[in-house]
Amino acid sequence: MEIKHYRINNNQLPQYKVVKQNYSPKEKVLLDEIRESLVDLAISSGENFQLNEDKLLNDIKIFIFNKFHSENQNESITNEYLDKLSRKLLRDITGYGKIDSLIQDDDLEEIMIIGINKPIFVYHRKHGMMKTDIEYSDEQELIELIDSMAREINRRIDQESPILDGRLNDGSRINATIAPVSADGPSLTIRKFKKDPLTIIDLINSKTISLELAAFFWLCFDGLGVKSANAIISGGTSSGKTTTLNALSAFIPPTERIITIEDTLELQIPHEHVIRMETRPPNVENKGELTMNDLVKNSLRQRPDRIIVGEVRAEEAITLFTALNTGHSGFGTLHSNSARETITRLTTKPMSVPKIMIQAIDFIIMQNRIYTSSGVSYRRISEVAEVVGSEEGVIQLNKIFQWNPETDNIENISVSSKTLTQIANLSGTSLYEINKEIENREAVLKHMVNHNIHSVNEVNAVLELYNANPEKVLNRIQLNR
Numbered sequence: 001m002e003i004k005h006y007r008i009n010n011n012q013l014p015q016y017k018v019v020k021q022n023y024s025p026k027e028k029v030l031l032d033e034i035r036e037s038l039v040d041l042a043i044s045s046g047e048n049f050q051l052n053e054d055k056l057l058n059d060i061k062i063f064i065f066n067k068f069h070s071e072n073q074n075e076s077i078t079n080e081y082l083d084k085l086s087r088k089l090l091r092d093i094t095g096y097g098k099i100d101s102l103i104q105d106d107d108l109e110e111i112m113i114i115g116i117n118k119p120i121f122v123y124h125r126k127h128g129m130m131k132t133d134i135e136y137s138d139e140q141e142l143i144e145l146i147d148s149m150a151r152e153i154n155r156r157i158d159q160e161s162p163i164l165d166g167r168l169n170d171g172s173r174i175n176a177t178i179a180p181v182s183a184d185g186p187s188l189t190i191r192k193f194k195k196d197p198l199t200i201i202d203l204i205n206s207k208t209i210s211l212e213l214a215a216f217f218w219l220c221f222d223g224l225g226v227k228s229a230n231a232i233i234s235g236g237t238s239s240g241k242t243t244t245l246n247a248l249s250a251f252i253p254p255t256e257r258i259i260t261i262e263d264t265l266e267l268q269i270p271h272e273h274v275i276r277m278e279t280r281p282p283n284v285e286n287k288g289e290l291t292m293n294d295l296v297k298n299s300l301r302q303r304p305d306r307i308i309v310g311e312v313r314a315e316e317a318i319t320l321f322t323a324l325n326t327g328h329s330g331f332g333t334l335h336s337n338s339a340r341e342t343i344t345r346l347t348t349k350p351m352s353v354p355k356i357m358i359q360a361i362d363f364i365i366m367q368n369r370i371y372t373s374s375g376v377s378y379r380r381i382s383e384v385a386e387v388v389g390s391e392e393g394v395i396q397l398n399k400i401f402q403w404n405p406e407t408d409n410i411e412n413i414s415v416s417s418k419t420l421t422q423i424a425n426l427s428g429t430s431l432y433e434i435n436k437e438i439e440n441r442e443a444v445l446k447h448m449v450n451h452n453i454h455s456v457n458e459v460n461a462v463l464e465l466y467n468a469n470p471e472k473v474l475n476r477i478q479l480n481r
């Protein structure tokens with residue numbers, strides 16, 4: 001594994017230093033030999049060639065072992081060295097070449113190749129934008145990398161279709177362009193897939209959401225079993241919409257049947273009963289395309305309780321809103337800069353949702369990414385608005401939570417909430433009791449924060465326990481205080 005460390009250049013972007021792989025001359029020979037025999041194997045297997053990494057690792061070990069013993073009959077090789085070297089060689093052969101160590105680093109959010117003879121940039125979760133000390137100087141080498149990624153996902157990229165957009169096997173999202181669309185040589189952007197998704201507790205810890213707002217959403221999205229709320233999460237590119245949607249989905253009651261529909265699979269909903277669907281681009285003959293709208297329409301025949309649309313962009317919006325207006329629940333993200341703009345975008349082309357249908361959403365959740373001069377950014381839910389009705393053709397919004405940039409707090413500014421009132425009426429509970437319940441749930445979330453309970457499995461276990469027996473959980477928290 002390569003090691004990296006950081007150095008701050010005067011006033012420039014921090015540098016991400018990639019320490020290059022070191023091989024002894026003997027190891028280098030081994031690497032070349034293994035590569036050669038792999039190429040021979042690939043050629044002799046023709047189209048049926050498939051790489052099985054476990055088998056290959058084993059073969060490499062045997063190869064090194066035999067080689068070592070035929071050359072050094074009196075020495076022995078330690079198991080640890082054999083294992084380490086085999087893994088290093090395997091990554092070198094099957095990995096992503098020069099940028100492989102960047103792909104392996106879970107602290108990176110994004111890897112950006114902007115052309116030939118230009119440094120590769122990365123966005124680090126803690127340090128923000130950084131410049132690496134590696135670059136591609138050979139255009140062919142970069143095109144080969146992009147080609148191999150295209151092959152991995154059974155797609156192609158060439159002059160005729162010079163844009164590649166898709167998802168690698170590890171879940172990372174890639175976008176690549178080649179000539180004639182990219183002027184300075186090929187470009188490649190990789191949005192890395194976070195192996196451990198951020199949970200609601202992670203979002204509370206990073207102040208993206210407040211304890212109070214999280215508890216409020218918990219109650220609204222399970223709706224005490226009588227009405228689970230719908231929401232659109234809106235914001236700019238990379239503001240964390242999908243991540244927030246994913247974290248909030250943990251509040252959906254486990255009894256719901258969930259269908260998720262996305263362009264590239266990103267959501268990692270913790271529930272057992274989920275059907276995941278992904279759109280499909282047309283094939284080389286321009287046939288076989290399955291759009292978001294096709295999938296949303298199809299989902300309606302699958303008796304869903306909740307439909308989650310990864311990103312609402314075009315005519316699928318009408319289909320989704322038809323579903324919301326006929327008793328289904330929904331979640332979705334949308335690209336926009338304010339709650340008002342969200343409504344405008346939904347009701348104008350190409351989404352064109354009739355205004356009367358908009359009232360089916362309960363919340364518009366605005367999320368912002370705030371950039372600082374140091375290059376590090378942070379994310380905040382900046383506003384939560386309820387859709388309360390329509391007056392003379394204008395949709396009425398009621399802002400209930402707002403982020404205050406001066407204090408960096410998300411403030412509850414509502415006098416009343418339509419959703420809470422509905423839940424109270426439908427469940428025959430008083431608003432006083434509902435607010436008490438929100439306080440209880442806030443205590444449960446706070447307990448998780450204080451006891452560093454934040455992984456997906458741990459958080460879900462606590463939520464499940466609370467669903468089954470709230471008193472027991474609350475009593476336990478009291479005792480542990």
Ligand SMILES: Nc1ncnc2c1ncn2[C@@H]1O[C@H](COP(=O)(O)OP(=O)(O)OP(=O)(O)O)[C@@H](O)[C@H]1O
Pocket residue numbers: 109110192194198203206208235236237238239240241242243244311333379
């Ligand atoms: N609240 C957060 N705190 C820290 N990192 C976050 C947060 N939200 C998202 N991220 C990270 O930021 C990156 C982008 O997040 P995400 O994909 O959720 O954004 P998005 O708004 O859905 O982007 P897009 O506009 O491409 O759909 C991911 O790497 C994610 O792990």
Ligand SMILES: [Mg+2]
Pocket residue numbers: 241242243311333
């Ligand atoms: Mg997204």
